[in-house]
Amino acid sequence: MPRCVDAALFVLLIALHALLPVTTDAALQDGFYSINSNCTVDVEATVASVVQQYVYADRGIGAGLIRLHFHDCFVRGCDGSVLLDASPANPNPEKTSPANGGLRGLEVIQEAKRQLESLCPGTVSCADILAFSARDAARILSAWVISYRVPSGRRDGLTSSASDATQNLPPPLLTLC
Known part of the structure; x- marks a missing residue:
């Protein structure tokens, strides 16, 4: 009988995925917002605070943020496209795919974005908020064992x-056993 993959190991594997190089046109860098914008707030600390609030409550x-x-x-690289809602111009975005059934954590990204927009309007990408959130969720769920930089x-x-x-x-119902 095959042994099911332990949930903590699964979270670790997904978190390790975040360490893989990201394909993008822009050069990623540590401290991007403090270097390349007039944003004086600590973007990563703001996101971490929101993630911590939500993860401690549930x-x-x-795990939902890591999956997100x-x-x-x-799908298209780490570009935040999974966050886009249906619109008249695009009635079938990624969110509507059966493969994305049961996505969780969207409200965390929205709250972090809301807070950052009030502090630094039009500056911080949802794609970066999503990457920071996954890293912070892995950190919290692993009791601070998993920690890595996110350019x-x-x-x-x-x-x-x-x-x-x-x-x-x-597919959403794929089992690990």
């Missing part, structure tokens, strides 16, 4: 397709 949100980042990166400077994607998600992600 630990499942932490995984689903974002595997920033990602640009938000403007294209999102449910069919791309269906082709590039495992």
Whole structure:
């Protein structure tokens, strides 16, 4: 009988994925917002505070944030395109794909974005917020054992397709046993 993968190991594997190089047109760098913008707030600390608040209230949100980042990166690169809602111009974004069924943590990204927009309007990308959130969730869920740098400077994607998600992600009911 095959042994199921332990949930902590699964979280670790997903967190390690975040260490893989990101394909993007922009050069990512540590401290991007303090170097390249007039934003005087500590962007990463702001995101970490929001993530901590939500994960302490519901630990499942932490795993949801890691999964959300995984689903974002595997479709069009780490561009935040999984966050785009349906619109008249794009009625079938990634969110609507069956492969993205049950995504959790969207409210965390929205709250972090809301706070950062009030402090540094039009500056911090949702793609970076998502990457920081996954890192912070892994850190909290691992009791601060998992810790890694997340260079920033990602640009938000403007294209999102449910069919791309269906082709590039495992089905939602895939088991690990």
